[in-house]
Amino acid sequence: MTTGLVLYSYWRSSAAYRVRIALNLKGLSYETQPVHLLRDGGQQHTAQYRALNPLESVPVLRDGDRVITQSLAIMEYLDEMHPELETALLPVDARGRAQVRALAMAICCDIHPLGNLRVLQQLEAQLGASEEQRAAWSRHWMDVGFRAIEAVLADSAATGRYCHGETPSVADACLVPQVYNAARWKLPMDDYPIIARIYQACNELEAFQRAAPEAQPDAP
Amino acid sequence: MTTGLVLYSYWRSSAAYRVRIALNLKGLSYETQPVHLLRDGGQQHTAQYRALNPLESVPVLRDGDRVITQSLAIMEYLDEMHPELETALLPVDARGRAQVRALAMAICCDIHPLGNLRVLQQLEAQLGASEEQRAAWSRHWMDVGFRAIEAVLADSAATGRYCHGETPSVADACLVPQVYNAARWKLPMDDYPIIARIYQACNELEAFQRAAPEAQPDAP
Numbered sequence: 001m002t003t004g005l006v007l008y009s010y011w012r013s014s015a016a017y018r019v020r021i022a023l024n025l026k027g028l029s030y031e032t033q034p035v036h037l038l039r040d041g042g043q044q045h046t047a048q049y050r051a052l053n054p055l056e057s058v059p060v061l062r063d064g065d066r067v068i069t070q071s072l073a074i075m076e077y078l079d080e081m082h083p084e085l086e087t088a089l090l091p092v093d094a095r096g097r098a099q100v101r102a103l104a105m106a107i108c109c110d111i112h113p114l115g116n117l118r119v120l121q122q123l124e125a126q127l128g129a130s131e132e133q134r135a136a137w138s139r140h141w142m143d144v145g146f147r148a149i150e151a152v153l154a155d156s157a158a159t160g161r162y163c164h165g166e167t168p169s170v171a172d173a174c175l176v177p178q179v180y181n182a183a184r185w186k187l188p189m190d191d192y193p194i195i196a197r198i199y200q201a202c203n204e205l206e207a208f209q210r211a212a213p214e215a216q217p218d219a220p
Numbered sequence: 221m222t223t224g225l226v227l228y229s230y231w232r233s234s235a236a237y238r239v240r241i242a243l244n245l246k247g248l249s250y251e252t253q254p255v256h257l258l259r260d261g262g263q264q265h266t267a268q269y270r271a272l273n274p275l276e277s278v279p280v281l282r283d284g285d286r287v288i289t290q291s292l293a294i295m296e297y298l299d300e301m302h303p304e305l306e307t308a309l310l311p312v313d314a315r316g317r318a319q320v321r322a323l324a325m326a327i328c329c330d331i332h333p334l335g336n337l338r339v340l341q342q343l344e345a346q347l348g349a350s351e352e353q354r355a356a357w358s359r360h361w362m363d364v365g366f367r368a369i370e371a372v373l374a375d376s377a378a379t380g381r382y383c384h385g386e387t388p389s390v391a392d393a394c395l396v397p398q399v400y401n402a403a404r405w406k407l408p409m410d411d412y413p414i415i416a417r418i419y420q421a422c423n424e425l426e427a428f429q430r431a432a433p434e435a436q437p438d439a440p
Contacts, residue, residue: 054372056331094297122357
C-alpha cells in the first residue's frame, strides 16, 4: 500500500527501529528520510530539523501535513489510523492493552532514555565518565530493566510466543531494538531467557528483519 | 463514584502524581496505598511489593484483580474503561491524540526518567556525583526538555488554556508534576512562559489541587 508516509530515521536509533517494525507489521510502505545523529554535530540539531521537530530527536512520522513525534505516539497513531484487526499492534481488551503498553513503557521510559546517545554524551561532558564507565552505566540500566520485564513476562498468563500472545505487538516492537542495543553493549542475555526467546521469535519475521539497523538505506 | 480502585502511590513521585490527577479529572475515587520510596531502603524493593510490581516503582493501579503499572498505561486504561466524553483525557481525533501523547512522552520519556530518584542514586554510587552535580544534571534535562516542549506548544494551533485546547488532558497531567519537580530543583521557569501559564491554569482546578504531593495522606 502506498501511503505517502515519510519516516525521519537513523539506522541505529532504537526509537526509529521501533517505528520501522510497527510500519512493517501494519504493512504500510514509507519513505525513509535519514537524519544522521552524529554527522555535522548531529543533524537532529539543525535549524531545519528543529523546525520539523523541536524535540531534536528521531523518529518523526510525516503523514501528509501531519507531523508526529515520539515513537510510542506514532505507533498508537498508526494503530488508530489503520485499525484492521489482523495487523493490530495492541490487543482489543483494555487489560491486554494496558499490559502491552506497560511493557513498552518499561523499555521506552525505564531503560532506553538512560542509555541514549545524548545522555552518554552528557555523562562524559558533565561528569567526565570514561567510555568504560558509560558502558557500565548502560549495562546497569538494561540489566535492571530486563530483570523486571523478565519477571513480568514470567508472571503473566498472557505471555506467548511474543510478549503478549501469539501475535507481535507494540511491546515486541520496543523489546527487539532494546535487545539489539544490549548486544552492542555486550550485555549477556543468559539471565533473561524469555526475553531472549521472544527476540528470536520476532527476528524470524520479515517485518522485524526489514526494520533492522543493517537493512536501512543509511546504514554504513 | 466508588470504584474499588487502589493506587499504590508516594506523595512526591511525579509518576504517581500524574495518575492522581487523571483519576481526579475522571471523577474516580480511589484508595491510596502509600509506598515510601526512601524508608526501609525503599519499600518499592520489598519482596511483597515486587510480587505486585516487578518494576519496583510507583504508581500501580489495582482495579479488582487487575494490576496495572506505568503511569501512561494507567491513564490510557482509565480513559478506555471510562470513555465518557466530558472527562476524556485524550482528544477524539487521531491527530490530536498523537499530539497529546507526544507531549506526554516528551516528559515521561525524555525528562522524567533522567532525574528520577534511582538515577540520581546511581550517579552518586557509580560516578561519585556530588549533590551539586546531581542538581545540575537534573536541571540540565529539565531545561532541554522544557525548551523543546515550549517550542512545540508555541508552534501548535491546538495549544489553548491547557496543553491541548480548553480541557486538561494526559499532557497536562504529565506537565504539572514535572514543573512541580522543577521548583524542587530551583529551575527558574522564565524561559518557558507557555508552560508556566498552563501550570497555573491547571493548578486552579480542584482535580490538580487534590493530587498535589502536599495534599496526600502520606505527605509528612
